[in-house]
Amino acid sequence: MTTITLHPVRRPWRAWLLAGLLAIGLAGGAVAQGSCTIPQPGDHAAIADFDLKLARLKLRDCLGDRANDPAALVQGFNALTNEPTLLGQTERLLQAMDLLIADAERHEATNVLKPRWTPMLEDLRAVRAELAGTLDVKTGAGWLSAMEKAIGPKWRQVSSGQPIVLVGQSVDLLANAGCANDQPPCEAFFSQMDIVRTANLMDRLRGYSQSPLLAQQYDESQLALKRWDAYRTQGQHQYIWEVFINGQVMDGDQSLCPRDAGTGMKMGFCKVPESQWIVAHPEAGLRWSDGAEQRSDLQAALVIQLIGRYQWKWDGSTMANRRGYSLAATYSQSDTNKRWAFGPMIHYDDMSLALTKAPGGHWGLVVNVALADRFFGRKQEVTDALRNVRKASFGELLFGR
Amino acid sequence: MSKHQVFLVHGMGDFELGWSEAVRGRIVGAFSTYPKLRDNGFADAFEFKEITYNPVFEGWRDQWRADAQAAAGALTATGLSSKAADTLIKGAASPAGSSFWQTHVLDVVGFRFLMPIAQTVYRSVQSQILGHLKSFPPDDVPPYSVIAHSLGTAVAYETFHAMLTNGADGQSAPLGTAFRPNNVFMVASTAKLLWNRGGSAYPAMMGPNLANGDGLSFYFANFRHALDPVPNVDRFDPPASWFAPTAPKDAVYADVVLPEGDLQQLNVHSFEHYLSHPMVHVPILRKLVGFDSVISDAELKAQLKVWRAAGLVDQTLAEAKAQLKAMLLARATEGWAKEIDMLLTLRELVLASKVKDGES
Numbered sequence: 001m002t003t004i005t006l007h008p009v010r011r012p013w014r015a016w017l018l019a020g021l022l023a024i025g026l027a028g029g030a031v032a033q034g035s036c037t038i039p040q041p042g043d044h045a046a047i048a049d050f051d052l053k054l055a056r057l058k059l060r061d062c063l064g065d066r067a068n069d070p071a072a073l074v075q076g077f078n079a080l081t082n083e084p085t086l087l088g089q090t091e092r093l094l095q096a097m098d099l100l101i102a103d104a105e106r107h108e109a110t111n112v113l114k115p116r117w118t119p120m121l122e123d124l125r126a127v128r129a130e131l132a133g134t135l136d137v138k139t140g141a142g143w144l145s146a147m148e149k150a151i152g153p154k155w156r157q158v159s160s161g162q163p164i165v166l167v168g169q170s171v172d173l174l175a176n177a178g179c180a181n182d183q184p185p186c187e188a189f190f191s192q193m194d195i196v197r198t199a200n201l202m203d204r205l206r207g208y209s210q211s212p213l214l215a216q217q218y219d220e221s222q223l224a225l226k227r228w229d230a231y232r233t234q235g236q237h238q239y240i241w242e243v244f245i246n247g248q249v250m251d252g253d254q255s256l257c258p259r260d261a262g263t264g265m266k267m268g269f270c271k272v273p274e275s276q277w278i279v280a281h282p283e284a285g286l287r288w289s290d291g292a293e294q295r296s297d298l299q300a301a302l303v304i305q306l307i308g309r310y311q312w313k314w315d316g317s318t319m320a321n322r323r324g325y326s327l328a329a330t331y332s333q334s335d336t337n338k339r340w341a342f343g344p345m346i347h348y349d350d351m352s353l354a355l356t357k358a359p360g361g362h363w364g365l366v367v368n369v370a371l372a373d374r375f376f377g378r379k380q381e382v383t384d385a386l387r388n389v390r391k392a393s394f395g396e397l398l399f400g401r
Numbered sequence: 402m403s404k405h406q407v408f409l410v411h412g413m414g415d416f417e418l419g420w421s422e423a424v425r426g427r428i429v430g431a432f433s434t435y436p437k438l439r440d441n442g443f444a445d446a447f448e449f450k451e452i453t454y455n456p457v458f459e460g461w462r463d464q465w466r467a468d469a470q471a472a473a474g475a476l477t478a479t480g481l482s483s484k485a486a487d488t489l490i491k492g493a494a495s496p497a498g499s500s501f502w503q504t505h506v507l508d509v510v511g512f513r514f515l516m517p518i519a520q521t522v523y524r525s526v527q528s529q530i531l532g533h534l535k536s537f538p539p540d541d542v543p544p545y546s547v548i549a550h551s552l553g554t555a556v557a558y559e560t561f562h563a564m565l566t567n568g569a570d571g572q573s574a575p576l577g578t579a580f581r582p583n584n585v586f587m588v589a590s591t592a593k594l595l596w597n598r599g600g601s602a603y604p605a606m607m608g609p610n611l612a613n614g615d616g617l618s619f620y621f622a623n624f625r626h627a628l629d630p631v632p633n634v635d636r637f638d639p640p641a642s643w644f645a646p647t648a649p650k651d652a653v654y655a656d657v658v659l660p661e662g663d664l665q666q667l668n669v670h671s672f673e674h675y676l677s678h679p680m681v682h683v684p685i686l687r688k689l690v691g692f693d694s695v696i697s698d699a700e701l702k703a704q705l706k707v708w709r710a711a712g713l714v715d716q717t718l719a720e721a722k723a724q725l726k727a728m729l730l731a732r733a734t735e736g737w738a739k740e741i742d743m744l745l746t747l748r749e750l751v752l753a754s755k756v757k758d759g760e761s
Contacts, residue, residue, distance in 0.1 A: 035441065035442020035443070035445040035446075036442075036445070036446075051692075051694070052437060052441060052692070052694075052695070053441075055441075055690065055691065055692035055694075055695060056441050056442065056443060056446070058691070059405060059443075059446040059690075059691070060403050060404070060405060060446075060543055060544055061402045061403055061404045061405070061445070061446045061543075062446070065402050065403050065541070066402065066403065066538060066540065066541040067402040067403075068402050077540075078540070081539075081540035082540070084539045085539065140573070140574045141568055141571070141573075141574045144574045144575070144577050147577070148577065148578055148614060152578070152614045153578040153579070153581070153611050153612065153614060153619075154612060154614075156544055156583065156619075157612055157619065159544065159691065160544075160583050160619055160620075160688075160691045161690070161691025161692050161693075162612070162619070162691070203544075204403075204540055204541055204542075205540075206578075206579045207539070207540070207541070207542035207579040207580070208539055208540040208542075209579075210577040210578075210579040210580065211539035211540075211542065213574055213577055214531060214534060214535055214539075214542070214577070214579075214580055215535060216573075216574075217527075217531055217564075217567075217573065217574070217576065218528065218531040218532055218535050220573060221524050221527045221528035221531060221532075222528055222532075224524045225521070225524045225525060225528055228517065228520065228521040228524060229460075229521075231517065232460060232461065232464060232517075232521075233464070237464060237468050239465060239468070239469075239492075239493045240465065240493075240495075240496045240515070241492070243461070243515045243517055243518065244514060244515055246516075246517065247514075247515050247516030247517050247518075247519075248516070250516050250517070251516050257516075258569045258570055259599060260569075260599075260600070263599065263600035263601070263604075264599045264600055265566075265598055265599040265600035265601075265604065266563075266566075266598040266599050267566040267567075267569035268563055268566050268567035268568060268569050268570070268573070269520060269523060269524065269527075269563050269567060270516065270520050272520075280489060282469075282472040282475075282476075282486065282489050282490050282493060283468065283471065283472050283475070284471040284472055284474060284475035285475065300474075300475050300478035300479055301475065301479060302472065302475040302476055302479050302481055302486065303475075304486065304489065331479050331481050331483075331486075332479055333478070333479050333480055
């Protein structure tokens with residue numbers, strides 16, 4: 001992005017306005033960007049239907065558009081809003097308002113479409129006064145409230161084809177300006193384009209003033225999405241009934257899912273939980289064997305976590321300190337009595353271990369794949385490390401020969 | 402440049418990236434149908450952006466499938482013969498199967514009853530909308546409208562409700578009015594049927610009252626076919642209290658019902674079938690452009706005649722109407738079991754249809 005430095009000139013927008021007017025006066029003729037063809041002073045091409053023409057021009061990709069509208073006012077506006085704004089910063093907003101007010105004053109003085117320009121000018125001045133009073137706002141919600149009050153959504157109504165309320169009166173900026181169809185644009189049409197342009201620039205300013213919150217809310221959505229993905233993949237995997245149960249628990253917890261006290265209506269988004277219930281969860285496990293050299297030496301086991309709990313803390317978008325416990329039932333072929341064994345199961349991060357015993361049988365250890373992989377992986381690392389040590393004897397290790 | 406963005410939100414079914422091509426083709430085709438729109442380049446002022454939330458459901462389904470397969474493998478490897486264990490593992494696998502219920506109708510049930518899934522869908526849609534708006538220069542964020550279909554109407558409506566009521570905990574803020582839609586067009590709405598945010602499905606802040614600094618949008622339109630069983634189960638029908646006194650209903654809301662006899666195919670629920678109909682796309686185009694006169698009533702009637710000339714007639718029409726009427730449930734919901742049966746039957750129609758609405 002090109003950086004533009006604000007000049008320490010009291011009213012920099014005047015220079016932009018004068019330069020732009022000169023440039024356009026010299027150029028003459030309509031300026032076209034695709035089907036956005038904006039008539040310019042001196043343009044002699046006839047317009048068949050001025051209402052239809054304005055209907056196209058008023059759309060946001062045309063009058064007031066950053067790229068498509070070469071008008072001096074727009075270029076001056078672009079220069080003032082070229083850098084992102086931050087919460088609490090009103091300088092650029094006020095300078096943009098000064099630019100628009102000066103242009104409106106010039107139009108109002110010409111008496112062309114005065115019944116529209118007078119309320120427009122008064123409303124712009126009121127917006128500026130409102131903005132000037134927001135210097136102390138520091139919080140996001142406070143900033144949004146202040147910006148909504150100062151620059152309301154009404155400015156977008158013009159490009160939507162609606163009348164707009166200016167200083168308490170409904171004004172239809174799009175009502176026919178009195179030019180005869182099938183003739184070149186009259187002075188009133190140029191003035192009408194300018195007033196629509198001003199409305200569209202105000203709409204742009206509104207978006208600009210709220211843009212820090214757009215960025216903030218987008219970041220929040222991204223963090224939440226990553227946490228939900230971690231909830232699904234890094235937590236204890238949940239089957240559909242577990243998702244239902246944990247969802248019901250979540251729904252009833254107002255610290256996670258706030259509700260309006262009066263209506264019971266949910267407000268906003270639920271936070272991603274930091275715990276889950278484990279209920280009737282079947283999964284594959286591995287029965288531990290002392291003589292096993294690698295994971296594939298372990299016997300398959302079926303584990304059903306009957307009931308359990310798993311908790312964590314969020315560290316950004318990842319789960320940290322994942323711990324849990326459950327009551328487990330296990331079954332494996334090495335169980336000579338071919339009975340279910342029961343006992344506690346503990347979870348540490350993604351590793352799980354159950355110590356179970358069938359009635360009348362022996363205690364047995366069942367681990368999950370992650371724990372088995374971790375153990376045999378570490379065992380192999382230690383074995384490999386020892387092999388890499390060239391010193392064959394203890395004496396050599398001690399004395400370095 | 403800042404073209405008016407139109408977000409397209411799919412409904413129930415298997416939708417992947419790129420699904421909206423056919424749907425947007427219908428809308429762009431409609432621009433070309435009407436002379437004033439076509440000859441003055443109005444279509445140039447709009448860009449379409451698809452919203453895809455199906456991957457949320459797919460992620461869960463894939464995980465259930467993999468986990469259940471591993472458990473089933475352990476069951477086999479241990480030689481265990483246990484009806485209880487077998488039932489449990491089959492139950493674990495059931496949402497991940499390939500039947501109609503599992504692949505499509507389950508999405509509706511999942512969104513309605515499984516809170517973690519619904520919340521993930523909300524955040525996915527929020528992220529796609531805000532991320533797209535944020536991709537524009539901060540001083541030139543474009544206006545936008547939403548056209549949603551079927552399950553997508555509930556997804557969009559509830560996501561916007563979450564965005565507009567955000568910040569109750571003091572840690573965030575609601576969606577600013579600068580980033581709310583100009584127009585919301587709901588096609589075959591399930592927003593009332595699936596409403597799961599408590600209280601009334603018609604909170605005032607979701608009404609078309611944006612002109613007065615409140616509300617979701619400037620304009621809200623609801624389209625349904627008289628014989629479409631999905632939106633007819635529990636119709637979206639906002640009360641007077643949903644509308645602000647300063648934004649009279651006639652000016653900001655439309656409820657369009659396509660007549661029984663207007664059928665070009667049995668899959669009356671199809672997104673494309675709706676968009677092809679002049680009583681749907683003409684109001685949408687008029688509001689997008691912000692100039693009702695851009696399509697005259699005479700032009701609308703002429704296109705309606707053309708559309709109906711290509712419709713089902715005589716015996717074929719009578720049979721289609723009878724089949725669809727049999728699927729209509731009583732206006733008040735009869736309970737989820739009946740509604741799921743209806744959705745299953747509808748899915749058979751969809752899968753037999755030539756018009757796929759972009760489904761994979």
